[in-house]
Amino acid sequence: EVKIPVNIVEVGPRDGLQNEKGIIPVDVKVDLIEKLALAGCQNIEAGSFVSPKWIPQMAGTGEIISRVRRLPDVHYAVLVPNQKGLDGLVSVLNAHNSSPDADSVPPPSDEISIFTAATDAFAQANLNTTIAESLAKLAPVARTALDKGLRVRGYVSVVIACPYTGQVDYKKVREVAKELFQMGCYEVSLGDTVGRGTPSQIAEMLEEVKKDVPVERLAGHFHDTFGTAVANVFTALEHGVRTIDSSVGGLGGCPYSPGATGNVATEDVLYALQGSKYKVVGSEYGNGTIDLEKIMDIGWWISDKLGRESISRAGRALRAK
Ligand code: HMG
Ligand code: MG
Numbered sequence: 001e002v003k004i005p006v007n008i009v010e011v012g013p014r015d016g017l018q019n020e021k022g023i024i025p026v027d028v029k030v031d032l033i034e035k036l037a038l039a040g041c042q043n044i045e046a047g048s049f050v051s052p053k054w055i056p057q058m059a060g061t062g063e064i065i066s067r068v069r070r071l072p073d074v075h076y077a078v079l080v081p082n083q084k085g086l087d088g089l090v091s092v093l094n095a096h097n098s099s100p101d102a103d104s105v106p107p108p109s110d111e112i113s114i115f116t117a118a119t120d121a122f123a124q125a126n127l128n129t130t131i132a133e134s135l136a137k138l139a140p141v142a143r144t145a146l147d148k149g150l151r152v153r154g155y156v157s158v159v160i161a162c163p164y165t166g167q168v169d170y171k172k173v174r175e176v177a178k179e180l181f182q183m184g185c186y187e188v189s190l191g192d193t194v195g196r197g198t199p200s201q202i203a204e205m206l207e208e209v210k211k212d213v214p215v216e217r218l219a220g221h222f223h224d225t226f227g228t229a230v231a232n233v234f235t236a237l238e239h240g241v242r243t244i245d246s247s248v249g250g251l252g253g254c255p256y257s258p259g260a261t262g263n264v265a266t267e268d269v270l271y272a273l274q275g276s277k278y279k280v281v282g283s284e285y286g287n288g289t290i291d292l293e294k295i296m297d298i299g300w301w302i303s304d305k306l307g308r309e310s311i312s313r314a315g316r317a318l319r320a321k
Contacts, residue, residue: 003279007043007243008266008290009189009219010036012302014045014079015263016251018057020306026060028305030067032298036248037071039294040286045113045245048079049088062092065108073283077111077153081127086112086141090148112145114138114185115155118173121164122157122193131172135179142183154180154188155221159205160197163258170208178212187217189245192232194260195225199235206239215240222264224250229264230272237278244269249299250311265312266295272314293318 013033017024033046046068047061065076080086092108116134117123123131142152159173177188190209192202202220209218220236220243222229233244246269252262270292273280282290292314299315310316 001277004237004277005242005281006237006273006278007281008041008269009043009045009077009243009245010041010248010266011045011221011245011263012036012247012249012251012266014047014058015245016247016249016302018048018055019252019262020057022306023057024305026064026067028302029060029064032248032302033064033068033076035294035298035301037074037283038285039298040282040284040288040290042073042281042283043075043077046076046078046109048081049085050079050081062088062108066092066096068108070106070108071283071285072106074106075111075151076109077113077151078109079113079115079155080141081115082137083141083144086145093148109150111151111153112141113153113155113189114142114180114183115157116176116180117157117162117193118168118176119158119162119165122162125164126157131176135176135183138180139183142185146184152183152185154183154185155191156180156188157191157193159190159209160192160201161194163194163260170205173205174209174212177209177218181213181217185217187219187243188213189219189221189243191221192223192229195223195229197222197232198226198228199231202232202235203239206236206241210240216242219243219245221245223252223260223262224264225261230268233264233269233272248295248312249303249315251302251306262311265299265315266290267292267299267310267312267314267318270295270314271318 052059246266247263250265
């Protein structure tokens with residue numbers, strides 16, 4: 001039986017750790033990213049170049065991506081909100097290019113993620129601009145990044161519900177996703193930021209967005225506040241989505257989405273897809289997939305560093321076994 005390939009974007013080091021109360025040492029973040037790559041992950045969101053006044057937890061991303069022992073064929077992405085964020089990344093890349101191991105070691109990052117939202121209220125809270133202004137500012141950032149040979153991924157936040165304005169208009173999600181796609185994003189990730197979406201809402205939203213963006217260019221980014229994230233993952237896959245964002249140990253949340261919990265746990269997605277018609281794509285380190293046992297261990301390891309237990313359901317059950 002030929003299985004349908006599914007890509008995972010591991011967002012724990014960024015979406016997960018950005019929401020932690022305490023400051024996590026650089027060494028721990030470097031370890032986390034290296035462990036994830038050694039479990040088979042090929043797409044890792046490693047951090048962000050955002051204002052440290054807004055998100056102090058992500059300070060140090062430049063040092064982190066420089067220090068990680070990078071593996072070939074792994075994309076280490078960073079989130080950037082504006083030109084200043086891209087400049088931060090470019091200076092790290094320039095330092096690498098003029099270093100002695102420029103030719104023998106992969107660059108610190110080959111991808112940026114840019115982000116906006118489907119409501120003005122959320123864009124204001126997260127980026128201090130309206131949707132229209134944010135898109136106008138992001139277009140030249142995307143162009144510059146593409147010219148430098150970087151991949152550009154786009155995010156739309158609050159695709160189902162907004163913490164400030166409630167139910168979201170899926171036509172607006174479609175419009176914003178289309179703009180990001182036309183800007184050159186190779187993929188647009190649709191974020192249920194508050195984690196309130198149900199499978200039927202995800203289905204309806206996707207059918208709308210698919211009218212303007214090819215479904216194979218869409219990713220699902222589901223927070224798990226109401227416990228629907230794994231069901232939403234399956235719904236997205238059944239509607240043709242082939243990339244899912246998830247977070248080891250179920251880490252995460254969004255600082256501008258009060259009460260929202262972490263991303264769907266990578267462990268839970270890997271567990272649920274076992275034996276299905278889908279096969280998670282991974283590197284040789286995960287035997288061609290992402291190694292569930294290793295991810296479960298990493299989930300417990302990072303949760304321990306944060307002073308708590310893993311909140312992944314599969315991670316907890318596997319440990320108890
Ligand atoms: P602002 O205050 O309007 O910006 O914020 P500003 O241009 O006035 O700058 C304010 C200060 O920040 C200045 O410093 C800038 O230099 C500095 P000062 O002069 O006061 O010392 N600054 C920066 N420093 C480092 N890197 C930068 C940068 N830009 C400005 N890139 C801004 C606007 C966009 C900067 C701010 O709103 C911001 O950083 N927002 C990011 C918020 C964020 O990271 N949110 C979480 C990630 S998104 C998310 O989690 C959702 C997602 O997971 C999908 C989903 O679940 O929906 C992706
Ligand atoms: Mg998120």
